[in-house]
Amino acid sequence: MKFRIIGLVVALLLVLLSAHPVKAKDVVMSGAERSDYFTQALSLALSYAPEKQYQIKFINFDVPKLRALKLIANHEGIDVIPAGATVERQELVNPIRLPLLKGLFGWRVPLILEKNKDMFFQKQTDVEFKQHIAGQLYTWSDTKILESNGIKVLKGSKFLGLFTMLEKERFDYFPRSMLEVEGEYHRFKHHGIIIEPNIILHYPTAYYFYVSKQNVELHNDIRNGLELAIDDGRLNTLFKQHFGDIITRINLKNRRLIELNNPFLPPDVPLNRKELWLDVEQYIDNNVN
Incomplete structure (x- = not known):
């Protein structure tokens, strides 16, 4: 029962x-x-x-x-x-x-003026490269990363104003992530801006x-x-x-890689797990500056 x-x-x-x-x-x-x-x-x-x-x-x-x-x-x-x-x-x-x-925001392709398309054509030393001035917003974390690597940065206060500053040659190049650069090129190409074809900057991000x-x-x-x-x-x-x-x-394999440090990355980012990141060897040669 x-x-x-x-x-x-x-x-x-x-x-x-x-x-x-x-x-x-x-x-x-x-x-x-x-x-x-x-x-x-x-x-x-x-x-x-x-x-x-x-x-x-x-x-x-x-x-x-x-x-x-x-x-x-x-x-x-x-x-x-x-x-x-x-x-x-x-x-x-x-x-x-x-x-x-997979760290894509840390892969930076410069926007430059078309008339300066050969700016980075010849391989330059670190010292020579760092003579060129990058443009960034003063509030961006990328600004601090670039400056910490000894890169000269001209800082602006408005995003749209940076494209005008580039057009007026206030700075030499505007490094943008691979996820942003194409859309911004199509939006602002009437300023005489192109995607720089020869180099790519990289610093670890998550x-x-x-x-x-x-x-x-x-x-x-x-x-x-x-x-x-x-x-x-x-x-x-x-x-x-x-x-x-x-x-x-x-076209990573035909670009010269300029590797930078990111001292502001949290120490617990799993950089040791290679499967989590962009497989660089699949896309790029060993021509690292």
């Missing part, structure tokens, strides 16, 4: 559970759009926890990155954001330490997903999902779909 009652209780619980399916969990994202790489990477990562029924939602207004990070930290309407790796951000919110862009330090479950699900997607190749396939053509068009 006792076991019969237990069996009936179990059956009743199963009926109740089937009548009340698990409620989907909304994950509110900032700093991305519905169809972009970051959204698809997050969706891929969360797909490895199907029992949670995660659904990605978006805020319908622009939020500055620092403000979004503070909202995440305080559980005020945003759950996750993709952003560059900095010590300051890691003190505020919790990073998933898997570089989403782009992470960040969540609240208290949201351990979401942090673990994103991290575990990304690790699984790395292992089975699906994240790399997604990366190539979005950025493979860009990397090919930049």
